[in-house]
Amino acid sequence: MLSGVIPTPSGEEEYDAWAEQTTHMLEEWQCGDNVKRQRIVESLKGPAADIMTFLRAQNPNATSNDYMQALETAFGTTESSADLLVKFRHTFQSEGEKLSAYLLRLDKLLHCVLRKGGLQLSDMNRLRTEQVVRGGLPQDMVALHIRMTDKLREPLTFNELLKEVREEEDMLQSRNDTKNAVMSKAVTSVTKTLPEIKPNPEME
Incomplete structure (x- = not known):
């Protein structure tokens, strides 16, 4: 309400x-x-x-x-649709920020522009995807995947894009967790096989 x-x-x-x-x-x-x-x-x-x-x-x-x-x-805000669109175009993913969180920030701004009459509903998916491609961090693997597929398909809706991004993030996190677990197990195994080093009384 x-x-x-x-x-x-x-x-x-x-x-x-x-x-x-x-x-x-x-x-x-x-x-x-x-x-x-x-x-x-x-x-x-x-x-x-x-x-x-x-x-x-x-x-x-x-x-x-x-x-x-x-x-x-x-x-609503007193900012004009033109000002809001400029703000949208200058909103970039922050260091350490997940792409899904960045996407939510973008969409909030994009809807402000829409409510102010600064764009057509039919343009939203295209503008959202374009800004994710432009504004995503270069080293973000999920953003890289979107850049690679951007020109190969029609722009996704917000829900479709968010679902895809979150699934990619979960997959990458799972891979990292598995990799870290394997490395930790390997280090533990190596540590157990090392001979115990006893102090030399003559060195005291």
Whole structure:
């Protein structure tokens, strides 16, 4: 639920978290826009619900995208879509950061741009993948895999890309764990076979 009241009441979401979740669901829902509008309205209360009432009175033909933009105007960031897109283009993976965490940071910014009307929904998958290719660390093996396959297939959805990245990360982690376990066992085995070195009394 979202009311837009600050501080956020118990049992409700802050606007940014609500908007990100709702935008993802709007992408995934295979239903007509009238159903999407209804589901948005059902998740609102208080000032947020009042905004929808005013919008529908002024524009009975408003779309679910119009609903989201009206809420963004009322509760979202004051940065422009152009500024947010520049910020998105200059967001890079940090040292020590997993690619999955970087992808989540990117997607949050990308949805802010979408809610501000700075891009079309149909462009999101392409822009997201392009920035992962540009912004991923050169030594990140998962990012390298995405660079190698980027031009060979259509851009993946957020859920598809995140699933692939996490599976690759888990596979690499499993390999490293196995390698470390084998090395540790080998070192232990060698240590046990070494002769015990006793101190020489004449050296004391």
